[in-house]
Amino acid sequence: MEYLEAKNKFISTWGSLGSLWGINKAMAQIQALLFISTKPLSMEEIMEDLKISRGNTSMNLRQLMDWGIVTKTLVAGERKEFFTTEKDVQELARIVAVERSRREIKPVVKVLEEVSTIKDDGTAKTKELIKQTKALHELTETMDIMINKLVNQKQNWITKSLLKLFK
Amino acid sequence: MEYLEAKNKFISTWGSLGSLWGINKAMAQIQALLFISTKPLSMEEIMEDLKISRGNTSMNLRQLMDWGIVTKTLVAGERKEFFTTEKDVQELARIVAVERSRREIKPVVKVLEEVSTIKDDGTAKTKELIKQTKALHELTETMDIMINKLVNQKQNWITKSLLKLFK
DNA sequence: TTAAACTTTCAATAATTATTGAAAGTTTAT
DNA sequence: ATAAACTTTCAATAATTATTGAAAGTTTAA
Structure with missing residues (x-):
């Protein structure tokens, strides 16, 4: 080639x-x-x-x-x-991750938070909505925290993270 | 609401x-x-x-x-x-991660691999292309490995991973 | 086997998103 | 101050992607 x-x-x-x-x-x-x-x-x-x-x-x-x-x-x-x-791939990846978190994940977390805290009127469908959006809220928030944590290690963050995960 | x-x-x-x-x-x-x-x-x-x-x-x-x-x-x-x-959010996230890895990341890793192994003709621009795509190849592959590793912990993978990262 | 109940397919169309290009805007050199 | 060199904006248009709906296909009950 x-x-x-x-x-x-x-x-x-x-x-x-x-x-x-x-x-x-x-x-x-x-x-x-x-x-x-x-x-x-x-x-x-x-x-x-x-x-x-x-x-x-x-x-x-x-x-x-x-x-x-x-x-x-x-x-x-x-x-x-x-x-x-930016020529450094790791720095590039950091920037992209932080921006996506800010632009896309955080607003969704906010909506999930709102929806998952509506008043429980006792009906099965309301209970299900609350339960499922709460689970999704927790997951999304955890992932967002994870991304930001990963990415704030600055130097060599990917390699460092990989090592930790493999242990 | x-x-x-x-x-x-x-x-x-x-x-x-x-x-x-x-x-x-x-x-x-x-x-x-x-x-x-x-x-x-x-x-x-x-x-x-x-x-x-x-x-x-x-x-x-x-x-x-x-x-x-x-x-x-x-x-x-x-x-x-x-x-x-699927009603379990963690399982849902696992499936999505694995599918995206398979559908999108892996094909890109393959192209980066190809491009980064072209013959070095000694020109500066070829050297730069090789260097940068090699770095991107490594990064993408590492992230893909990371995703698959994370996701294969099955039970409670998100919480487990988060704990490891915080240490 | 037939017909009703249901699902899938796909060409046509609609909705969305990206791109153009020329006019308006800005900066700099003289 | 002016004009050349350059950049931005944005309405028009093109390209892409999603959606419809009706015809074709499939399954099941009798």
Whole structure:
């Protein structure tokens, strides 16, 4: 496999995997491109490489910056803006995990909490609703705590966690 | 909050959370409905309750069965089919984790493996591609191993894992 | 074996989500 | 102050994904 084939394969696979880490295709592809680039890239270069429009590139870069995955860098003597992504995979994974927890898990935990504390009117269906949402609330909260705990170990968190789990 | 409001809130929240566990809205809503039901439900009841078509219900029930989350149950003296979902949240989480690993993570690990083993032609960009995809390959594989390890503890896996991590 | 009761399939359509491109906005150099 | 270089915004459009509903298929009871 040649460089170009490998590069395209990587970008498209990573792009379609977007759903797994909760971002859209273009966002994931831009990040993938920056991830294997040897230097900061301009909007121009990104749009040309991925064959996407200027508007699309601009919007998705902005979202990547909102996630804290991509940053603007100044290149000496250049007017336009250049972009780089976090290059350390573990740090990348940390950021994604924390963001998803904040954006998606925490709001759900809140709703489950609300629903699971409605007044028990004594009917079987209310009892079941309370019981099941309570269980789900506990599970979701535990998982969220787990993720945040894992991820706050900073240095080498994945390896450390794996070791602990294997014991 | 009354039963009906709580029920609807639960179903719609769980539905929109579908993306987090990688299934579509109708699928998640059907599962949610079954999850808080005190008895097995027929297709008829599901379509009426969620206001979705027969075809949609049929297809999504099938998918839920493919995932191993929902099962057909026979109800004595009834001709039509009835459905139930796994009621234990921990078992539910296990099934979802294992399925996502199989369906999404493993194929990506394979591509990363392929890409990261291309021939090093000595150029900087090839070196960077190899280095970064190798790191991603390792990370993804480690996480996949972690998930499968966690999840195979069967009984009370979440609590057990949490304890280990806190030590 | 037939017909009623039920489920599945799938082409058509609707709903949602992503993308474009050009106009408006901003920054910088002179 | 102005114009060139660049970025952002957003209404229009395209692409994707979900949903419908009716026809075809299956099962069961008599």
